[in-house]
């Protein structure tokens with residue numbers, strides 16, 4: 266899609282607009298006046314050091330936490346405050362914990378959101394099979410979801426989100442716990458979904474993955490937006506580098522590599 270540096274679309278409202286979002290847990294202000302947009306077909310990544318507020322922002326969009334201030338709109342309308350309402354508004358999500366029904370089959374798991382939307386059972390089964398085939402899961406359709414290895418369970422969760430044909434896909438740490446091959450496959454899927462016109466908002470620690478799929482990156486630190494721009498703009502941003510300095514996690518090391526002048530993909534791993 267075409268990148269719009271000003272974040273404005275001109276005519277239609279953004280698929281997702283978060284404006285002045287402030288969330289507090291008791292006295293702790295986890296998000297302070299955070300604003301960002303995701304336009305049609307755009308992939309936006311929220312990144313930042315541990316505790317920066319990424320998950321809180323994601324949860325606010327998913328109506329899992331109540332903001333103290335600010336607005337969240339989807340295609341110009343106030344975001345629904347229930348999971349079913351979000352589904353009806355074309356929003357699908359995957360969560361860090363996956364939330365699969367472990368004893369149900371993979372197929373049954375993927376049918377669940379279609380049933381919530383009131384689809385015809387035969388159509389739902391056919392749609393679920395198509396999505397499983399698309400994500401390389403046709404061979405495990407009858408297996409209990411809980412018996413699959415983690416990368417496949419993660420793909421089931423993605424299939425369950427994608428099966429409704431969302432216009433906004435929310436992914437919480439989609440690359441977390443995956444190896445290089447699965448991450449490459451995930452990146453291909455995200456690009457395909459985006460090419461189909463779906464907007465994607467993802468929270469992610471895996472910086473190479475983010476830099477490879479995101480049209481724009483929004484960087485949070487201590488609950489505030491400290492930078493926003495294309496992956497190339499973010500790489501060279503001193504404020505982003507500073508935010509990741511002085512912490513010792515693996516994420517910090519990989520992010521530090523990514524925001525310095527070298528191409529992180531060509532650097533040796535720091536493990």
Ligand SMILES: Nc1ncnc2c1ncn2[C@@H]1O[C@H](COP(=O)(O)OP(=O)(O)OP(=O)(O)O)[C@@H](O)[C@H]1O
Nearest residue numbers: 290293294295313314315316317318319320321322
């Ligand atoms: N339910 C909660 N109750 C109290 N404090 C919370 C709650 N959820 C998050 N916080 C705090 O809010 C701040 C932001 O947390 P959040 O989980 O959004 O950060 P994050 O950027 O997603 O971090 P990580 O990368 O470690 O997941 C942190 O200080 C965290 O301890």
